[in-house]
Amino acid sequence: xxxxxxxxxxxxxxxxxxxxxxxxxxxxxxxxxxxxxxxxxxxxxxxxxxxxxxxxxxxxxxxxxxxxxxxxxxxxxxxxxxxxxxxxxxxxxxxxxxxxxxxxxxxxxxxxxxxxxxxxxxxxxxxxxxxxxxxxxxxxxxxxxxxxxxxxxxxxxxxxxxxxxxxxxxxxxxxxxxxxxxxxxxxxxxxxxxxxxxxxxxxxxxxxxxxxxxxxxxxxxxxxxxxxxxxxxxxxxxxxxxxxxxxxxxxxxxxxxxxxxxxxxxxxxxxxxxxxxxxxxxxxxxxxxxxxxxxxxxxxxxxxx
Amino acid sequence: xxxxxxxxxxxxxxxxxxxxxxxxxxxxxxxxxxxxxxxxxxxxxxxxxxxxxxxxxxxxxxxxxxxxxxxxxxxxxxxxxxxxxxxxxxxxxxxxxxxxxxxxxxxxxxxxxxxxxxxxxxxxxxxxxxxxxxxxxxxxxxxxxxxxxxxxxxxxxxxxxxxxxxxxxxxxxxxxxxxxx
Ligand code: SF4
Ligand code: SF4
Numbered sequence: 242x243x244x245x246x247x248x249x250x251x252x253x254x255x256x257x258x259x260x261x262x263x264x265x266x267x268x269x270x271x272x273x274x275x276x277x278x279x280x281x282x283x284x285x286x287x288x289x290x291x292x293x294x295x296x297x298x299x300x301x302x303x304x305x306x307x308x309x310x311x312x313x314x315x316x317x318x319x320x321x322x323x324x325x326x327x328x329x330x331x332x333x334x335x336x337x338x339x340x341x342x343x344x345x346x347x348x349x350x351x352x353x354x355x356x357x358x359x360x361x362x363x364x365x366x367x368x369x370x371x372x373x374x375x376x377x378x379x380x381x382x383x384x385x386x387x388x389x390x391x392x393x394x395x396x397x398x399x400x401x402x403x404x405x406x407x408x409x410x411x412x413x414x415x416x417x418x419x420x421x422x423x424x425x426x427x428x429x430x431x432x433x434x435x436x437x438x439x440x441x442x443x444x445x446x447x448x449x450x451x452x453x454x455x456x457x458x459x460x461x462x463x464x465x466x467x468x469x470x471x472x473x474x475x476x477x478x479x480x481x482x483x484x485x486x487x488x489x490x491x492x493x494x495x496x497x498x499x500x501x502x503x504x505x506x507x508x509x510x511x512x513x514x515x516x517x518x519x520x521x522x523x524x525x526x527x528x529x530x531x532x533x534x535x536x537x538x539x540x541x542x543x544x545x546x
Numbered sequence: 547x548x549x550x551x552x553x554x555x556x557x558x559x560x561x562x563x564x565x566x567x568x569x570x571x572x573x574x575x576x577x578x579x580x581x582x583x584x585x586x587x588x589x590x591x592x593x594x595x596x597x598x599x600x601x602x603x604x605x606x607x608x609x610x611x612x613x614x615x616x617x618x619x620x621x622x623x624x625x626x627x628x629x630x631x632x633x634x635x636x637x638x639x640x641x642x643x644x645x646x647x648x649x650x651x652x653x654x655x656x657x658x659x660x661x662x663x664x665x666x667x668x669x670x671x672x673x674x675x676x677x678x679x680x681x682x683x684x685x686x687x688x689x690x691x692x693x694x695x696x697x698x699x700x701x702x703x704x705x706x707x708x709x710x711x712x713x714x715x716x717x718x719x720x721x722x723x724x725x726x727x
Contacts, residue, residue: 327688334679342713360717382716388709492686503707504682504699516687517678524679545679 288416289429289469294320301468308466308473316464318472321490323423329484329539330424330518331495332507332527333398336544340366340389340396344497344506348400351485351496352471353463355455363449363482364497367397375530400497401426401447401482402530402538409439409448418479424511424539425484427469435477444531448481484508511539521545584691586698588657595657601644609641627704638663638702664696671696 286292286300301318308316345364348354354361367380371393380397390396407426410418417432418439440448454476466472467487474480485495489508498506509516514523518541521527525543603609613634616623640648647655647663655662665672674680681699685691696702 339707339710340712341710342715345716346713357717357722359722362716365716383718384712385715387711389712390709489687492688494684494687494691498682499684501682502699502710504680504694507679509687517683520677521679524674524677545674 286431288432290416290419297468304468304472308464311473312459312462312464314459314462314464316462316466318466318468319487319490320468323421323425324490326510326512328424328511329403329489330509330511330516330522331403331484331540332518332521333540333542334505334507334521334525334545335395335397335542336546337503337505338366338396338398338501339503339505340368340384340394341502342366343500343502344398347496347500348482348485350461351463351488352483353455353457353466353473354449354480355451355453355457355474356461357456359450359452359455361449361451361455361480363447363480364398364400365446367399368394369397371395375528397542399445399447399530400540401443401484402445402536402540403482403484405537405539406535408442408444408534408536412438412442414438421469423490425469425486425489426481427483427486428479428481429469430472430474430478430480433478435479437479439479443481444534444536448479450479451476584693585658586692586694588660588695588697590657595645597639597644603642611636611641622703625701625704627706628702658695660702661696664702668696 286296289297292300297320301320304318305316308318345362345366348364349356349362352363354363365382367377367382368384368391369376369380373379375397384391384394403420403424403426405420405424407418407420410420410426414436415432415434417434418426418428420426435450437448437450440450451474455474457473462473463471465487467483467490470483470486485493485497489495494508495506498508507517507521509518511518513519521543522541525545527541527543529538529541613636616635619635638647640646640654643654645657647657647660649655649663650666661672661675671680675696678693681694681696683691683693700707
């Protein structure tokens with residue numbers, strides 16, 4: 242049904258913009274009552290995981306057409322699934338990160354996040370005191386020094402930890418978010434009702450809400466998208482890091498890994514002992530964030546020196 | 547109202563079966579790709595290589611191996627911070643063939659393999675770099691990739707990282723207009 246809203250001209254204007262999208266179906270009801278031709282199939286479709294591959298393809302082809310029209314460039318919406326024998330893992334070298342935020346903006350561009358109002362950034366970089374060590378209560382994400390790193394400070398980027406026991410998935414009342422075989426926790430943007438239970442359940446602040454229609458300038462839109470990843474989101478849904486699902490399922494490194502100027506970011510297959518992530522885990526001092534919560538993240542912080 | 551009830555029923559009934567559903571995205575079989583690894587090119591100043599364009603034994607005669615202040619390569623000499631107290635050009639650059647480097651053993655090393663030279667002192671970094679833990683690779687995590695040489699990130703004459711200007715901090719929620727634009 243969000244597909245319906247996106248296409249415009251569907252009569253979605255009838256909805257009071259201040260209302261929660263949990264009432265979306267009202268809008269559709271109103272739309273249909275006024276007799277406008279709309280994407281009924283999108284509204285009445287089954288949950289993503291109950292669809293046949295053919296149904297999914299039909300759906301993604303529809304989006305491809307719609308986004309291509311909307312953004313004025315050829316947009317692809319991939320639905321490629323997890324690879325056999327692959328479980329993704331991510332490593333972040335705290336002894337290297339200098340807090341430059343290159344990763345933040347590379348992620349925004351790659352993943353079509355809303356630029357402003359609402360501004361959505363899946364990666365947050367925390368500045369902390371070396372003297373205190375990892376102490377989230379005394380961290381600052383708004384640091385704005387002329388240059389980094391600042392003396393006496395260290396930097397800790399945080400994004401979705403792709404937990405093996407994800408509290409967000411457990412809490413979602415409609416099953417709009419789940420964990421895929423390769424370890425990526427995904428969201429079906431059309432199934433999400435925008436209740437934000439998952440946001441309050443996530444101990445890492447990794448989930449972000451589209452309070453308004455996302456602002457995504459057409460010329461900046463990344464046309465290579467995945468249905469469970471960086472395809473344009475409607476207003477009123479939750480989104481988060483997907484390990485760049487549209488890249489990593491094609492074998493590419495995530496965008497943040499490639500942009501980091503100090504090589505602090507490592508990515509690979511946890512089931513392959515030769516992978517960079519496994520090499521880091523096997524040879525360095527590693528920790529996971531908020532281990533006591535037993536979320537079992539696939540994201541590992543380490544110190545290479 | 548009827549629509550609302552229908553939609554609600556739909557939402558609830560679908561929610562009930564989620565736990566047992568199978569993802570429709572099919573699992574992709576991957577053959578282990580041939581690991582093609584190539585390196586970035588050494589970052590020469592344009593037009594500077596081959597060095598023998600100027601450092602030509604046939605033209606210039608004998609090499610003077612004594613450590614001294616040179617009358618050329620000013621920008622390198624003025625920003626030389628790599629154990630500058632104890633070292634100078636010919637500790638790494640080969641006296642007799644300026645188009646290559648040399649190890650302490652005297653063995654020649656091409657510029658494309660300068661990591662062997664760096665690894666003589668920085669053995670722990672060299673070891674980590676070979677494993678992919680130090681440094682950076684781009685391309686495919688499961689196949690073809692390009693790795694960066696030590697000198698693609700570190701200026702060999704002044705290897706410490708220069709500090710950077712950070713990109714802008716996020717907008718504070720209090721400064722963000724949440725509802726309307
Ligand atoms: S790009 Fe790299 S160094 Fe810069 S903040 Fe991100 S992880 Fe840290
Ligand atoms: S906001 Fe979160 S918990 Fe609520 S429906 Fe969407 S994904 Fe599920």
